Amino acid sequence: MLELAPFIEAATPLRALGVVVSQNGRETARHTWEGACRRNIYSASKSFTSAAVGIAIKEGLLSLEERLVDAFSEELPVTVSENLRKATVRDLLTMCLGKPKAFLMGEDRPYYPEKNWVRLALAQPFSYEPGTKFVYNNVGPYLAGVLVQRRAGCDLVHYLMPRLFEPMGLRLPTWETDPLGNTFGAGGLFLTMDELHKFGLLYLQKGNWQGRQLVPESWVRESTSKQAENGGHGYGYLFWGGEHGSFRADGKYGQFSLLMRDKNAVVTIVAESREADKLLAAVFEHIYCQL
Numbered sequence: 001m002l003e004l005a006p007f008i009e010a011a012t013p014l015r016a017l018g019v020v021v022s023q024n025g026r027e028t029a030r031h032t033w034e035g036a037c038r039r040n041i042y043s044a045s046k047s048f049t050s051a052a053v054g055i056a057i058k059e060g061l062l063s064l065e066e067r068l069v070d071a072f073s074e075e076l077p078v079t080v081s082e083n084l085r086k087a088t089v090r091d092l093l094t095m096c097l098g099k100p101k102a103f104l105m106g107e108d109r110p111y112y113p114e115k116n117w118v119r120l121a122l123a124q125p126f127s128y129e130p131g132t133k134f135v136y137n138n139v140g141p142y143l144a145g146v147l148v149q150r151r152a153g154c155d156l157v158h159y160l161m162p163r164l165f166e167p168m169g170l171r172l173p174t175w176e177t178d179p180l181g182n183t184f185g186a187g188g189l190f191l192t193m194d195e196l197h198k199f200g201l202l203y204l205q206k207g208n209w210q211g212r213q214l215v216p217e218s219w220v221r222e223s224t225s226k227q228a229e230n231g232g233h234g235y236g237y238l239f240w241g242g243e244h245g246s247f248r249a250d251g252k253y254g255q256f257s258l259l260m261r262d263k264n265a266v267v268t269i270v271a272e273s274r275e276a277d278k279l280l281a282a283v284f285e286h287i288y289c290q291l
Contacts, residue, residue: 002029007286014279016254016271020195022201023265023291038173038190041250042106046141048164048199049185050093050238052148052156054219055163061151064090068122069178071147075119083126091130092140093237094228100127100173103140104186106252115179118146134230138186141238142178143281145185156183164214168198187251199249200257204266224259243284254279260263263291 002021008031018036021029056062062071068087069076074167076084083098091097103124104117114120121139128135129250145156152159157175164281174193176188191199202208203224207215224247226234233241240250248258253270256279274281 002287002290004029004031004287007031007282010282010286011269011271011279014254014275014282015273016269016279018271019267019269019287020197021265021267021287021291022197023263028265029287032193034206036192036194038192038195039255040187040251041189041191041196041245041249041255041270042187042253043138044196044249044251044255044257045185045187045189046238047140047249047257048160048189049145049148049156050165050223051199051219052160052185053089053144054094054158054215054223054238056148056151057219058216062089062147064088065091068092068143072118072122072143075116075122077119077123083129084122087126087130089144092144092147093105095134095136095140095230095235096131096228097135097137097140098126098130098133099135099137100125100126101135102137104142106187108290109222117178117180117182118143118205127174131228134228134235137229141185141186142167144238146182148185149182164202167212167214168195168202168209170195170198176273193268193270196249196255196257196270197266200259200266200268203247204259204261204264238262240279244288252276256280256283258283260288260291263288265291 016031017034066089174190176184206217207220223237224239228235239247246258246260248256254273254276257268
């Protein structure tokens with residue numbers, strides 16, 4: 001078994017709540033500081049929205065090249081900028097939508113007077129040509145989730161239940177919604193550590209779960225490959241790149257599921273950390289080196 005003591009020593013003051021490691025198809029280490037329960041995984045939810053988009057593309061519901069002016073034609077601002085005209089579904093997934101700053105973030109969402117957040121988001125400036133500048137925000141994954149829901153005729157939870165959640169043994173989860181009842185694809189999904197870990201394992205297994213291809217293998221490969229430069233290790237389709245070619249679902253306060261394909265391993269952490277960057281660094285310092 002992997003020796004977790006050095007990681008536990010580093011992670012305890014950082015308010016880690018749990019860690020589980022799997023390699024070569026079996027669990028190799030686990031430690032919990034608190035009992036299991038479903039917690040908000042914050043922006044790690046984005047990676048589930050990415051999976052939904054990949055499944056929807058396979059089902060013919062949408063395409064990466066579809067323009068937002070066509071997908072959301074009823075909610076466009078009076079004046080449509082040239083940058084908005086160029087924006088596509090692909091740009092929703094890379095944080096290169098053309099927005100100048102973060103929007104639809106957690107501290108602001110309770111105070112918007114406008115209930116239609118699609119209209120609200122599209123009315124904000126598109127200051128950069130899509131695909132040219134990485135600016136982290138919630139607009140892209142939110143709109144991507146709404147588009148899947150509209151094409152599928154149900155919310156993201158019920159879209160993913162028969163396609164992803166139920167096959168992996170997940171019961172109906174809670175997921176934040178906007179004022180009109182749309183699942184908020186940028187955050188607010190509640191899962192246990194083990195449920196988040198299963199998602200990491202699914203992606204390590206190229207989208208296959210117990211012989212069933214839940215997410216297209218080509219989508220898993222594409223979405224966990226560098227699609228945008230971000231001044232660090234790159235960004236995929238709502239997945240963060242990391243050290244040693246890793247990719248991860250990444251949520252506020254230290255919710256991580258890291259794919260370490262060079263080690264055929266997944267490390268998942270849940271936490272209440274104000275120093276999540278140090279928690280992530282501890283994974284590579286104390287766990288990765290043992291794999």
